[in-house]
Amino acid sequence: MRKVLTAAVVLAAGGAASAFLVSRGDTSQATNQAAQAVPVNTAKVTQQTLKDTETADGRLGFGATTAAVNRVAGTVTAVPDSGQELRRGNTVYSIDNKPTTLLYGALPAYRRLADGTEGTDVLQLEQNLQAMGYTGFTVDDEYTDATAAAVEEWQEDLGLDETGVVELGSVVFAPGHIRVDSVQAQEGAPLGPNQPVLNYTGTTRAVTVQLDAADQRLATLNAAVTVGLPDGKTVAGKIQKVSTVIIPAESQDKDPETKIEVIVSVADQRAVAAWSSAATDVTFTASERKNVLTVPVAALVALREGGFGVEVTDGTTSQYVPVKTGLFASGQVEISGTGIKAGTTVGIPK
Known part of the structure; x- marks a missing residue:
């Protein structure tokens, strides 16, 4: 007999994604990967480049003063x-x-x-x-x-x-x-x-971003970023400088804030020449995994004996296969395990 046992929330690295994971089936079925009824909702295992990205507000100007x-x-x-x-x-x-x-x-x-x-x-x-x-x-x-x-x-x-x-x-x-x-x-x-x-700055336009201290993982020196401009276009940027700044409290009942200030250089100065100052969006890539196998986060199930798995189906029968998880990003999760390959069909628990 199959039954829903527990529900747990798994947060991806940096909080970029979340999913409800369930453990289905009795212990012997999950452990021995015995045949299951065919799941109603399915998805394919895909091979792709997975990126953990975050977007923050930036200010186009001339960098630090x-x-x-x-x-x-x-x-x-x-x-x-x-x-x-x-x-x-x-x-x-x-x-x-x-x-x-x-x-x-x-x-x-x-x-x-x-x-x-x-x-x-x-x-x-x-x-x-x-x-x-x-x-x-x-x-x-x-x-x-x-x-x-x-x-x-x-x-x-x-x-x-x-x-x-x-x-x-x-x-x-x-x-x-x-x-x-x-x-x-x-x-x-x-x-x-x-x-x-x-006060003076350099003469090359740059983007300044103030990140929360919790997002320090995004601020890697020389890392590539993407800058969204006011006209809807994007331009490549690179993290040129990272420093910690203290923002004074606005009133006595508030504490000062610690921010991570990031200066982003823009190689294509012609693309930003129209603005001496402007609001921008800066997309950071915290981590990247190239050519990995992924499934929707919702495809993961928690196995009673520990760890995670996916329900693999051939259209006639299905079985639970333990998998090792990697990067979570954009609603997908990196997985690896015996018999898991691109094109494999997996169930999506209700």
């Missing part, structure tokens, strides 16, 4: 416009009519550079001097008399005192050319040390 902070007290005498793009050698802002110049480099400016200084920041400075056409020194990590002479020449061209010393606050190192996102300081206003002057 960085603050340019003043290092010396003085009066603001020049600031750029929001949206303005700046390149190597351009003035980012001026204090007391002395320019703070944009140079390229990954290491932020953090100290005074002078004869005898050594380090990565010296190498960055010399690389920039060479790129701007100054010569007579060796490009390495040592600040020598020859470096100082090149700096003096550069200072003369800028209309500055020719000290041969690069004071802290006279340059801003950024990875490449920048776009001014917003300006906090006003021309003519006094500004103390360590006060923000402006």
Whole structure:
């Protein structure tokens, strides 16, 4: 005699899918795979690529912002416009009519550079001097008399005192050319040390997504994603940066939120050139299994002796076959087991 024994809910990885699983038949029938009556509802085992995907809201812009902070007290005498793009050698802002110049480099400016200084920041400075056409020194990590002479020449061209010393606050190192996102300081206003002057971004459009901490599995560096644009088109993207951010509480009775901030680069910049800012959908692939055997999640049954199985039928009789489950996604589940192959017919429990 056959009967329904139990019902259980199985959640797929990441909660992408769920199914009610039932154990049918007595123990001896399930264990010995004895013939069963033919199921009314059936499905075919299919071979396909199974993807565990999640879609989240994103914001198209220019990626993460960085603050340019003043290092010396003085009066603001020049600031750029929001949206303005700046390149190597351009003035980012001026204090007391002395320019703070944009140079390229990954290491932020953090100290005074002078004869005898050594380090990565010296190498960055010399690389920039060479790129701007100054010569007579060796490009390495040592600040020598020859470096100082090149700096003096550069200072003369800028209309500055020719000290041969690069004071802290006279340059801003950024990875490449920048776009001014917003300006906090006003021309003519006094500004103390360590006060923000402006925020800047890169000049390449990117998508920013803030994921819940529970979805951190989606944020794999260099992983491919799909970006849905406002015009309904999609474009390929790649996870460029992953960081943790704390969102302050909106009120005293609420707790701060921890978010996973993901920056997605878009290789086809022409596809996103129409928008400086826009809402997007970003589809992440948490895991992927290629060319695996799958059935609808609803085809799984829980065997009394443990584990899962499917009811295999040839149209005349049926029997329960134990299977091993893999990835759950899009209402399908990866399975493997003896006699299971593409085209096999399985029952769908009512």
